[in-house]
Amino acid sequence: MxxxxxxxxxxxxxxxxAWIKLRKNRMALFGFTVLLVLxxxxxxxxxxxxxxxxxxxxxxxxxPPSAAHWLGTDIFGRDMLTRIMYGGRVSLMVGFIATAxxxxxxxxxxxxxxxxxxxxxxxxxxxVDIMYALPFMIFIVxxxxxxxxxxxxxxxxxxxxxxxxxxxxxxxxxxxxxxQEFVEAAYSMGLSRWAIIRRHIIPNTLGPVIVYxxxxxxxxxxxxxxxxxxxxxxxxxxxxxxxxxxYGVETMEEYPWxxxxxxxxxxxxxxxxxxxxxxxxxxxxxxxxxD
Amino acid sequence: xxxxEVNNLKVSFxxxxxxxxxxxxxxxxxxxxxxxxxxxxxxxGKSVTxxxxxxxxxxxxxxxxxxxxKFDNEDLLTCNAERMRQLxxxxxxxxxxxxxxxxxxxxTIGEQLIEPLIYHPDKTQRLSRKTAQVEAIDLLNEVGIxxxxxxxxxxxxxxxxxxxxxxxxxxxLINKPRLLICDEPTxxxxxxxxxxxxxxxxxxxxxxDVAVIFISHDLGVVAGIADKVLVMREGKTQxxxxxxxxxxxxxxxxTKKLLSAIPSGAKIKPSGxxxxxxxxxxxxxxxYFKDFSDSKNKLxxxxxxVSFGIQKGxxxxxxxxxxxGKSxxxxxxxxxxxxxxxxxxxxxxxLGALKAxxxxxxxxxxxxxxxxxxxxxxxxxxxxxxxxxxxxxxxxANKQTVTKQVQQLMxxxxxxxxxxxxxxxxxxxxxxxxxxxxxxxxxxxxxxxxDEPVSxxxxxxxxxxxELILSLVDKRNLTMLFISHDLxxxxxxxxxxxxxxxxxxxxxxxxxELWARPQMPYTQELLNAIPTADPKN
Numbered sequence: 001m002x003x004x005x006x007x008x009x010x011x012x013x014x015x016x017x018a019w020i021k022l023r024k025n026r027m028a029l030f031g032f033t034v035l036l037v038l039x040x041x042x043x044x045x046x047x048x049x050x051x052x053x054x055x056x057x058x059x060x061x062x063x064p065p066s067a068a069h070w071l072g073t074d075i076f077g078r079d080m081l082t083r084i085m086y087g088g089r090v091s092l093m094v095g096f097i098a099t100a101x102x103x104x105x106x107x108x109x110x111x112x113x114x115x116x117x118x119x120x121x122x123x124x125x126x127x128v129d130i131m132y133a134l135p136f137m138i139f140i141v142x143x144x145x146x147x148x149x150x151x152x153x154x155x156x157x158x159x160x161x162x163x164x165x166x167x168x169x170x171x172x173x174x175x176x177x178x179x180q181e182f183v184e185a186a187y188s189m190g191l192s193r194w195a196i197i198r199r200h201i202i203p204n205t206l207g208p209v210i211v212y213x214x215x216x217x218x219x220x221x222x223x224x225x226x227x228x229x230x231x232x233x234x235x236x237x238x239x240x241x242x243x244x245x246x247y248g249v250e251t252m253e254e255y256p257w258x259x260x261x262x263x264x265x266x267x268x269x270x271x272x273x274x275x276x277x278x279x280x281x282x283x284x285x286x287x288x289x290x291d
Numbered sequence: 292x293x294x295x296e297v298n299n300l301k302v303s304f305x306x307x308x309x310x311x312x313x314x315x316x317x318x319x320x321x322x323x324x325x326x327x328x329x330x331x332x333x334x335x336g337k338s339v340t341x342x343x344x345x346x347x348x349x350x351x352x353x354x355x356x357x358x359x360x361k362f363d364n365e366d367l368l369t370c371n372a373e374r375m376r377q378l379x380x381x382x383x384x385x386x387x388x389x390x391x392x393x394x395x396x397x398x399t400i401g402e403q404l405i406e407p408l409i410y411h412p413d414k415t416q417r418l419s420r421k422t423a424q425v426e427a428i429d430l431l432n433e434v435g436i437x438x439x440x441x442x443x444x445x446x447x448x449x450x451x452x453x454x455x456x457x458x459x460x461x462x463x464l465i466n467k468p469r470l471l472i473c474d475e476p477t478x479x480x481x482x483x484x485x486x487x488x489x490x491x492x493x494x495x496x497x498x499x500d501v502a503v504i505f506i507s508h509d510l511g512v513v514a515g516i517a518d519k520v521l522v523m524r525e526g527k528t529q530x531x532x533x534x535x536x537x538x539x540x541x542x543x544x545x546t547k548k549l550l551s552a553i554p555s556g557a558k559i560k561p562s563g564x565x566x567x568x569x570x571x572x573x574x575x576x577x578x579y580f581k582d583f584s585d586s587k588n589k590l591x592x593x594x595x596x597v598s599f600g601i602q603k604g605x606x607x608x609x610x611x612x613x614x615x616g617k618s619x620x621x622x623x624x625x626x627x628x629x630x631x632x633x634x635x636x637x638x639x640x641x642l643g644a645l646k647a648x649x650x651x652x653x654x655x656x657x658x659x660x661x662x663x664x665x666x667x668x669x670x671x672x673x674x675x676x677x678x679x680x681x682x683x684x685x686x687x688a689n690k691q692t693v694t695k696q697v698q699q700l701m702x703x704x705x706x707x708x709x710x711x712x713x714x715x716x717x718x719x720x721x722x723x724x725x726x727x728x729x730x731x732x733x734x735x736x737x738x739x740x741x742d743e744p745v746s747x748x749x750x751x752x753x754x755x756x757x758e759l760i761l762s763l764v765d766k767r768n769l770t771m772l773f774i775s776h777d778l779x780x781x782x783x784x785x786x787x788x789x790x791x792x793x794x795x796x797x798x799x800x801x802x803x804e805l806w807a808r809p810q811m812p813y814t815q816e817l818l819n820a821i822p823t824a825d826p827k828n
Contacts, residue, residue, distance in 0.1 A: 180666055181666040184661070189734065190654025190681075
């Protein structure tokens with residue numbers, strides 16, 4: 001017979017089992033691999049990119065894919081492959097970091113409000129309502145005016161908006177869970193509130209949270225494109241997938257490859273995220289079948 | 292010629308993990324005016340048998356592999372969907388277990404009752420709204436709804452559980468079916484209400500001359516109502532005969548096992564209750580809630596001025612119908628529900644006077660076993676984690692010894708050590724309750740509140756869990772408050788019993804004294820309502 005190692009208290013076997021289950025899920029594994037490759041390529045881009053992302057070659061102009069430029073060049077003669085690789089650095093970083101910020105704040109805020117309830121809940125959720133009501137653009141512009149233009153600020157701004165929905169989702173989950181008998185059992189066991197939230201409440205909210213997270217990452221990437229397009233995000237000649245797609249749309253009829261390749265990259269990322277998210281959700285639910 | 296004749300029915304479920312034979316070669320027949328009881332534990336295929344007759348099974352995964360079900364010379368298993376729709380409701384009606392979820396909360400019960408009459412599939416038989424209403428009110432009267440004319444316009448939530456089940460019966464009878472299938476119609480109801488509903492079904496069957504198939508897990512309930520009994524286990528017939536024969540002359544070992552599992556008689560050996568001052572003294576305890584459904588925010592007096600003491604080492608029974616406040620009383624004693632007034636003294640300490648943080652060190656000494664083993668275990672924690680949590684949290688075990696102690700606990704509650712890494716959903720109801728009991732005794736408590744710990748379990752499993760509880764109380768020198776609506780269970784396990792009604796304690800006596808000489812009319816009513824597993828009674 002096999003018993004868990006002594007460290008089972010730290011390494012919850014929920015996560016261990018989830019990892020084992022995830023590895024058996026081909027689609028999820030595919031998603032995981034694609035994301036991993038994209039991340040590694042992004043990290044190594046400064047060393048492996050075939051061209052410089054900012055050097056223009058106006059003589060060359062927009063050329064379709066060729067042996068020298070696999071994905072063609074844009075209207076300034078810059079190599080698209082290079083620009084997509086550099087764009088991935090920004091997009092993936094914004095996507096993951098801003099979502100992580102939203103995730104942490106949202107889960108903590110939502111679970112505390114939902115679990116404590118009463119007046120604390122009322123105050124916390126009114127704060128969320130007020131944040132919802134703030135016009136997003138004014139909020140961003142205010143941040144820019146006060147702190148200056150900064151890529152970190154972009155994360156903060158997007159994270160500050162995205163956590164609101166997360167908090168609401170988590171709160172409603174927690175309110176339903178709070179009444180469950182196993183939570184009452186944890187109470188009667190003498191566990192502190194924080195231990196109950198951490199060990200019994202949060203793991204049981206993971207299903208919807210993961211699904212929402214996989215939806216948030218792409219929406220954050222597009223939000224970054226929108227902000228950058230308005231000149232509030234990253235600045236040219238820097239690039240991101242969202243920006244490349246925006247510019248690609250403008251010249252879609254003459255130079256379709258400027259839209260197609262960044263579009264494919266973003267879609268591939270979204271597919272990978274969704275497969276991984278679905279796989280994670282099933283893996284983290286012991287009730288989902290094991291095969 | 293029988294009204295319904297089923298021969299060699301075979302139903303299986305094709306799942307990812309292989310084919311499960313849910314119903315394996317079952318044959319039976321029912322005549323008009325006759326009641327057939329199909330009895331078995333959960334998973335025995337008794338419900339699947341009846342659902343397959345009405346084409347109510349999800350297909351796939353269910354596949355009807357063979358057999359004939361002749362209803363009035365028409366094979367139910369091969370008739371087309373349109374014909375089945377006509378048969379359902381018009382000729383064969385069904386009553387479900389849970390009257391809370393089988394009525395539409397947005398329609399008045401009157402509207403739901405007349406629906407099949409005014410939208411009858413056969414246009415020539417459609418009634419006008421007025422005549423339908425008259426007919427419906429007559430029927431409500433017949434099933435024992437008081438003031439049927441005014442109740443006609445009430446919504447389901449305005450009825451109690453028993454009244455709702457009466458409405459469900461009226462709905463089933465509205466098109467004058469010839470066969471009525473009742474799927475555990477009284478399992479969700481209190482014992483006194485159960486007695487009333489059973490009487491009603493029996494009486495309606497006589498006046499309306501319908502055939503009844505009565506599905507139940509409880510042989511005791513069936514004794515008074517059935518003409519014939521079919522005992523099923525794992526899809527197969529174990530026993531099939533007249534009720535008299537099944538109860539008195541059965542040759543089937545399984546039937547004998549089911550009969551012997553029905554709790555009956557007195558407690559065999561009293562627990563070692565110690566004299567002297569009680570371990571727990573409840574003094575004029577009051578727990579009130581605001582009733583949010585009432586516009587004036589009226590107070591619900593869930594526990595109203597209750598006083599009693601529990602001696603160390605005894606099992607103290609608390610009985611009452613649902614809504615009597617017995618669960619709230621248990622939770623109030625453990626400080627899981629806020630006390631409005633009064634005190635709970637636990638070996639000299641007033642628990643109610645302690646602050647939330649001061650109560651934490653007391654918690655491990657007082658534990659709780661919950662009714663529903665499906666809801667009381669964290670679905671994302673393995674058995675090992677569930678049992679290790681209280682051990683590590685209260686530093687009863689350290690990281691070196693915890694595995695050994697968890698194994699010890701699993702031995703104590705009768706779980707295989709090899710199942711330590713399984714999750715709760717992989718266990719049956721009885722095994723889950725063992726896990727919950729293991730968790731409750733892990734922190735080495737002195738006092739346990741058991742809130743209906745066997746009510747959700749089959750009768751054979753119930754007997755095993757009761758045995759486990761008795762042996763643990765004995766071995767670990769526990770004191771227990773045992774809450775139940777089932778008086779037979781309470782009699783077989785408790786030393787003293789308190790009866791609760793509408794938040795008040797109406798009677799408190801030694802168990803056998805209470806059974807022999809109940810003082811209050813309410814107690815007498817409760818005792819009379821217990822179904823006896825004896826067809827002659």
